Amino acid sequence: MSTAAARLCVECGMCCNGVMFSIVKLQPGESAKALGALGLKVKRGTFAQPCTALEGLRCSIYAQRPTRCRLFECQQLKRVAEGTITEATALAAIREAHRRVAELEALLEKAGGSNPRKSLFHRCITVLAELPTSELREDLAKAMESLEAMLDADFRVAQLA
Ligand code: SF4
Ligand code: SF4
Known part of the structure; x- marks a missing residue:
């Protein structure tokens, strides 16, 4: 792990949580x-x-973590390694993604909560499927879209098989 990754990942956790x-x-x-x-x-x-x-x-089994975890490098880490962004810019992106996650979590809570052992996307889809048309439903759908767009544009990379 690069030193930038060592510093950024412990501020993030989004590819594990x-x-x-x-x-x-x-x-x-x-x-x-x-x-x-x-x-x-x-x-x-x-x-x-x-x-x-x-x-x-933090990963509690870091030294023995699965291969997929060892190989994963999100777009922020790649950009820092390539020198196209600074570590501070990556940290700002992480903070903004966390802000969007918190906003979404608050809306899920308002909608009656959801199973925290499931992924955030799964929780949103489940709640949206049950929520009648309302301002809350609209806000939740928008917040999910906004977070997903950011994750696709700035964090996710093409998955390994
Ligand atoms: S999404 Fe990127 S910065 Fe965040 S923990 Fe995963 S690899 Fe590290
Ligand atoms: S095993 Fe993989 S997914 Fe789980 S915490 Fe460790 S690095 Fe993250």
Whole structure:
């Protein structure tokens, strides 16, 4: 991990806490049993997010984390490594994404809450499916769209198989 990544990831956590992804796929050769023994809930070759190994904003099994986690580098980290943005700019993007997540969480709470063990996207879809047409529903849909647009534009990268 680069020093920039070491500094930025502990301020972020979004690729582990269910904000960016719903599942992570194990890669060929990885042992579901061994990862399960470390506390990951592996089912049919994937484990769900929010990740059970995340403690605060840190991975509690960092040295033994799955391959997919080792290889993942979000767009912010890539841009810092390429020198197209500074670390401060990346941190500002992380802060803005967190602001949008907090806004969405507050709206979900207002709508009656949702299962925090599911990914944020899954929680939004579930609540939206049940919420009657209202200002709250509209606000929730807009907040979800705004966060998803930012995650796609500034954080997610094409997934490995
Ligand atoms: S989304 Fe990027 S900055 Fe955030 S924890 Fe993941 S790799 Fe680190
Ligand atoms: S194993 Fe660690 S790096 Fe991988 S998703 Fe879980 S907390 Fe994140």
